Amino acid sequence: MNDTWQELYKTIQSRKENRQEGSYTCYLFEKGIDKILKKCGEECSEVIIASKNGNNAETVLEISDLLYHLTVLMVNEGIRLEDIQAELDKRSEKTGNLKTFHQVDKNS
Numbered sequence: 602m603n604d605t606w607q608e609l610y611k612t613i614q615s616r617k618e619n620r621q622e623g624s625y626t627c628y629l630f631e632k633g634i635d636k637i638l639k640k641c642g643e644e645c646s647e648v649i650i651a652s653k654n655g656n657n658a659e660t661v662l663e664i665s666d667l668l669y670h671l672t673v674l675m676v677n678e679g680i681r682l683e684d685i686q687a688e689l690d691k692r693s694e695k696t697g698n699l700k701t702f703h704q705v706d707k708n709s
């Protein structure tokens with residue numbers, strides 16, 4: 602997985618294990634799952650609004666906020682980056698298989 606995302610994941614994981622004064626991540630873990638999910642929902646809406654407004658710079662900021670909050674959710678739930686990677690790889694294999702199937706179909 603992408604190094605930046607991996608680093609962020611590790612930092613968030615360490616915030617869960619060692620609570621730190623003034624850390625927003627620790628605040629989210631203290632509040633718990635309902636707060637984390639609420640933030641994921643809010644950030645998702647903000648991505649939609651920024652994108653609808655055609656503002657790519659704002660959309661990039663909101664997608665980054667969403668990815669951060671989704672990563673907090675993953676750590677909270679014990680979902681590893683490798684789990685996401687495995688699922689994406691599985692889909693990519695399926696698409697590859699599908700392409701092969703269509704190519705075979707076209708040629709026949």
Ligand SMILES: N=c1c2ncn([C@@H]3O[C@H](COP(=O)(O)OP(=O)(O)OP(=O)(O)O)[C@@H](O)[C@H]3O)c2ncn1[C@@H]1O[C@H](COP(=O)(O)O)[C@@H](O)[C@H]1O
Nearest residue numbers: 609612613616621623624625626627640643665666669670
């Ligand atoms: N990537 C992020 C990141 N993205 C967004 N945010 C925070 O997410 C919050 C979202 O802003 P909002 O205005 O929606 O929320 P808010 O009003 O601040 O808070 P609520 O009362 O709504 O919960 C902001 O406080 C941002 O600072 C992040 N906070 C931390 N990180 C990274 O997480 C790691 C740990 O940081 P600490 O949490 O500071 O220890 C570091 O690598 C940071 O860079």
